Amino acid sequence: xxxxxxxxxxxxxxxxxxxxxxxxxxxxxxxxxxxxxxxxxxxxxxxxxxxxxxxxxxxxxxxxxxxxxxxxxxxxxxxxxxxxxxxxxxxxxxxxxxxxxxxxxxxxxxxxxxxxxxxxxxxxxxxxxxxxxxxxxxxxxxxxxxxxxxxxxxxxxxxxxxxxxxxxxxxxxxxxxxxxxxxxxxxxxxxxxxxxxxxxxxxxxxxxxxxxxxxxxxxxxxxxxxxxxxxxxxxxxxxxxxxxxxxxxxxxxxxxxxxxxxxxxxxxxxxxxxxxxxxxxxxxxxxxxxxxxxxxxxxxxxxxxxxxxxxxxxxxxxxxxxxxxxxxxxxxxxxxxxxxxx
Amino acid sequence: xxxxxxxxxxxxxxxxxxxxxxxxxxxxxxxxxxxxxxxxxxxxxxxxxxxxxxxxxxxxxxxxxxxxxxxxxxxxxxxxxxxxxxxxxxxxxxxxxxxxxxxxxxxxxxxxxxxxxxxxxxxxxxxxxxxxxxxxxxxxxxxxxxxxxxxxxxxxxxxxxxxxxxxxxxxxxxxxxxxxxxxxxxxxxxxxxxxxxxxxxxxxxxxxxxxxxxxxxxxxxxxxxxxxxxxxxxxxxxxxxxxxxxxxxxxxxxxxxxxxxxxxxxxxxxxxxxxxxxxxxxxxxxxxxxxxxxxxxxxxxxxxxxxxxxxxxxxxxxxxxxxxxxxxxxxxxxxxxxxxxx
DNA sequence: CACCAGATAGACAACGTTGTCATTAATGAT
DNA sequence: ATCATTAATGACAACGTTGTCTATCTGGTG
Numbered sequence: 252x253x254x255x256x257x258x259x260x261x262x263x264x265x266x267x268x269x270x271x272x273x274x275x276x277x278x279x280x281x282x283x284x285x286x287x288x289x290x291x292x293x294x295x296x297x298x299x300x301x302x303x304x305x306x307x308x309x310x311x312x313x314x315x316x317x318x319x320x321x322x323x324x325x326x327x328x329x330x331x332x333x334x335x336x337x338x339x340x341x342x343x344x345x346x347x348x349x350x351x352x353x354x355x356x357x358x359x360x361x362x363x364x365x366x367x368x369x370x371x372x373x374x375x376x377x378x379x380x381x382x383x384x385x386x387x388x389x390x391x392x393x394x395x396x397x398x399x400x401x402x403x404x405x406x407x408x409x410x411x412x413x414x415x416x417x418x419x420x421x422x423x424x425x426x427x428x429x430x431x432x433x434x435x436x437x438x439x440x441x442x443x444x445x446x447x448x449x450x451x452x453x454x455x456x457x458x459x460x461x462x463x464x465x466x467x468x469x470x471x472x473x474x475x476x477x478x479x480x481x482x483x484x485x486x487x488x489x490x491x492x493x494x495x496x497x498x499x500x501x502x503x504x505x506x507x508x509x510x511x512x513x514x515x516x517x518x519x520x521x522x523x524x525x526x527x528x529x530x531x532x533x534x535x536x537x538x539x540x541x542x543x544x545x546x547x548x549x550x551x552x553x554x555x556x557x558x559x560x561x562x563x564x565x566x567x568x569x570x571x572x573x574x575x576x577x578x579x580x581x582x583x584x585x586x587x588x589x590x591x592x593x
Numbered sequence: 594x595x596x597x598x599x600x601x602x603x604x605x606x607x608x609x610x611x612x613x614x615x616x617x618x619x620x621x622x623x624x625x626x627x628x629x630x631x632x633x634x635x636x637x638x639x640x641x642x643x644x645x646x647x648x649x650x651x652x653x654x655x656x657x658x659x660x661x662x663x664x665x666x667x668x669x670x671x672x673x674x675x676x677x678x679x680x681x682x683x684x685x686x687x688x689x690x691x692x693x694x695x696x697x698x699x700x701x702x703x704x705x706x707x708x709x710x711x712x713x714x715x716x717x718x719x720x721x722x723x724x725x726x727x728x729x730x731x732x733x734x735x736x737x738x739x740x741x742x743x744x745x746x747x748x749x750x751x752x753x754x755x756x757x758x759x760x761x762x763x764x765x766x767x768x769x770x771x772x773x774x775x776x777x778x779x780x781x782x783x784x785x786x787x788x789x790x791x792x793x794x795x796x797x798x799x800x801x802x803x804x805x806x807x808x809x810x811x812x813x814x815x816x817x818x819x820x821x822x823x824x825x826x827x828x829x830x831x832x833x834x835x836x837x838x839x840x841x842x843x844x845x846x847x848x849x850x851x852x853x854x855x856x857x858x859x860x861x862x863x864x865x866x867x868x869x870x871x872x873x874x875x876x877x878x879x880x881x882x883x884x885x886x887x888x889x890x891x892x893x894x895x896x897x898x899x900x901x902x903x904x905x906x907x908x909x910x911x912x913x914x915x916x917x918x919x920x921x922x923x924x925x926x927x928x929x930x931x932x933x934x935x
Numbered sequence: 936c937a938c939c940a941g942a943t944a945g946a947c948a949a950c951g952t953t954g955t956c957a958t959t960a961a962t963g964a965t
Numbered sequence: 966a967t968c969a970t971t972a973a974t975g976a977c978a979a980c981g982t983t984g985t986c987t988a989t990c991t992g993g994t995g
Contacts, residue, residue, distance in 0.1 A: 263662075263744075264721075264743050264744065265743075266950090266951055266952085267951070267952070268951080276974075276975085277974060277975040277976075278951095278952090278975085278976095279953085279954095279974075279975060279976080279977095280973085280974060280975075282952070282953065283973095283974090286953085289972095290972070290973060290974080291973070291974080292972085292973065292974090295973080295974085307739035307740075307742055307743050309715070309718055309719055309739075309740070309743070310719055310951090310952075311659075311719065311721060311950095311951055311952065312716075312719040312720050312721070312952090313655050313658055313659050313665070313720060313721055313950095313951080313952090314659050314950075314951035314952040314953090314980090315951080315952050315953070316655055316952090316980095317653075317655050317656050317659055317950090317951085317952075317980050317981065317982090318951080318952045318953050318954085318979075318980050319952085319953070319954095319980080320605075320979095320980060320981095323655070325699075325720075332685065333675070333681055333684050333685045333688065333700075334678075334681045334682045334684065334685035334895075335681075336676075336678060336681070336878075339675055339676045339677075339678070339681035339684075340676045342675050342676065342681075342700075343674065343675050343676035343702060346675065346700070346701065346702055350701075355699055355701070355716060355717070355720070356699065356700055356701065357667075357697055357698065357699055357700075358675075358684075358688070358698055358699075358700040359688065359692075359697070359698065360685060360688055373651070374654075374697060375697070376651055377651055377652055377653070377654040378654050378655060378667075378697065379606075379653060379654070379655055397649035397651075398649075398651070400649055401606050401607075401649050401651070402605075402606065514878065514879065517879075517882055518881075518882060521882055535878075535879075536678075536856065536877075536878070536879070537856065537859075537877075537878070537879045537883065539860075540859055540860060540863055540883055540884075541879065541882055541883060541884070542882075542883070542884035553676075608980090608981055608982085609981070609982070610981080618944075618945085619944060619945040619946075620945085620981095620982090621944075621945060621946080621947095621983085621984095622943085622944060622945075624981095624982070624983065625943095625944090627982095628983085631942095632942065632943055632944080633943070633944080634942085634943065634944090637943080637944085652981085652982075653980090653981055653982070654982090655980095655981080655982090656950090656980070656981035656982040656983090657981080657982050657983070658950095658982090659950050659951065659952090659980090659981085659982075660949070660950050660981080660982045660983050660984085661950080661982085661983070661984095662949095662950060662951095
């Protein structure tokens with residue numbers, strides 16, 4: 252006969268009452284032993300400990316949390332995609348801070364889908380997380396207002412959120428983008444293209460803004476074909492590049508709006524065997540080891556995550572001060588690709 | 594006067610009883626409305642809904658879960674480091690499966706520290722997660738046995754765990770490593786170095802084993818200096834490379850045991866301006882765009898995560914069959930760096 | 936008009952813990 | 966030996982839900 256059910260049925264977990272019955276004491280005495288409270292004779296405690304081991308008892312923290320009513324020692328992190336290196340670094344930093352505060356961390360990816368984000372956020376609120384760190388999608392976040400009012404602390408990171416008065420950690424998107432473009436202008440480039448993510452994403456819009464500002468200040472009119480905003484899929488990028496690189500006014504340099512886009516652009520440029528000057532927003536691993544090392548405007552995702560988490564815990568611990576908006580600087584890392592003269 | 598406390602004190606959240614009082618009904622009626630149970634007159638339901646909105650009520654899922662006693666619809670994922678691209682991809686895949694099963698996901702990084710892993714795992718068990726997906730550190734996992742016996746499903750991924758009969762998803766570490774080395778042997782290399790992670794990590798040991806096996810089969814004796822196992826920090830890697838690349842029997846090719854090591858090696862080789870043939874274990878972004886595109890033995894982290902999560906949910910949903918060990922194949926992706934003749 | 940079925944609603948226990956308080960046993964002082 | 970004092974322990978309510986059971990109110994039927 253084939254191998255049959257060998258593992259035990261998921262027996263209900265033992266409770267302090269089960270332990271008490273085995274040890275022959277009142278259940279409150281078990282609770283005292285479990286929590287190291289005083290007032291239990293060593294002999295009794297020993298008997299209880301034996302029963303605990305025998306039954307494999309572990310305190311149900313859900314029940315404890317319900318009874319105690321204060322904190323759940325858990326927070327939630329909702330971002331676009333945990334597998335994006337930018338967010339995974341941010342995520343790790345949040346985790347470290349949570350750990351330092353004795354909190355567990357729920358993680359969820361919104362996949363840039365507002366209803367999915369909402370569903371996640373509300374599920375976490377229903378679980379009574381102490382706080383939420385959110386990379387908000389573009390949609391309205393009014394749904395969070397009652398939760399905030401009810402005492403769930405919220406911090407947004409990477410993007411602000413309209414109509415909700417919460418702490419926010421951003422990077423200097425427009426400024427960083429401007430810095431990158433100005434770097435290209437200094438090398439003599441005048442026809443500079445811009446490829447960014449969909450314009451309804453806050454960071455994408457801000458960075459585009461920085462590009463346009465720098466170009467305007469340099470009195471470089473921007474042709475329509477020089478700007479391409481959209482998700483960083485290869486087909487889309489290829490078409491945009493072809494448009495930019497041909498015609499009467501081909502661009503001689505490119506500014507890319509985020510790490511995903513930069514990588515897609517590099518891949519397409521390699522395929523097209525074209526090598527315009529290039530500056531990317533966001534650093535990425537190996538940027539320095541490519542045949543032409545890539546100049547980038549770097550953010551510090553870990554620092555952003557850490558800052559957001561610390562802000563969150565300050566709130567959780569009772570800070571009721573005015574909400575803050577922290578803007579973190581970017582850093583230009585010249586590596587070669589942006590230093591090619593026009 | 595300076596701006597003072599403007600946000601509301603974290604008032605206790607309203608409960609169904611509060612709602613009931615406002616709506617002037619019994620609290621059970623509120624529960625019925627909240628859960629869409631039948632048997633409430635539309636007029637009453639309307640009154641209740643109004644009270645719910647007015648108070649900003651949201652059902653406390655902790656209490657519900659406690660009362661219902663079955664599942665908590667949450668699982669835990671413990672891995673070495675969420676910010677490692679390999680694990681962050683795995684993580685995302687787990688998340689998708691969890692979402693499909695209506696489960697929330699706790700994430701935690703063990704940082705390769707056994708006590709930290711243990712602490713995390715037990716905290717999650719105390720929260721009564723339905724299951725745990727673990728990338729186990731090297732230490733003993735006996736502590737998990739009572740939890741498994743008590744009904745918490747556990748699946749390990751990337752590495753097996755001794756002394757615990759649970760489902761496991763691995764990749765073909767030794768086979769993949771062997772494939773990589775054989776590829777180098779076919780190009781005529783005989784003096785091949787190996788750089789891997791600390792040998793007490795399962796995957797590192799297995800891959801080293803694959804290397805030694807391939808070398809032995811090819812009758813290539815392995816010099817002591819050709820093998821370096823340890824954390825992928827630059828100093829350590831540099832010393833190892835210097836040892837391998839000089840002397841009477843310098844290596845002409847390298848096999849790297851994981852993505853972190855490969856990247857560190859590439860960086861050091863660039864600094865040393867040496868370009869031995871190279872094959873890496875694990876694919877990584879931009880491997881194809883480096884000046885010499887890097888040949889790798891690729892795993893599929895997302896597939897591993899998905900498989901592990903599906904296995905876990907099968908258990909959670911009641912599967913009591915014998916525990917499984919699934920080994921996923923690796924794929925050699927020749928890109929250039931491994932094809933340089935000796 | 937009396938009666939019953941079904942619809943609507945509420946009372947109350949239970950989930951596994953912690954906090955409060957009462958009870959009992961042990962100890963020391965008189 | 967008696968009483969006060971402290972140590973050890975247990976009984977019980979409460980946390981915010983859901984499930985079970987019972988009570989009330991309708992309206993329709995004979």
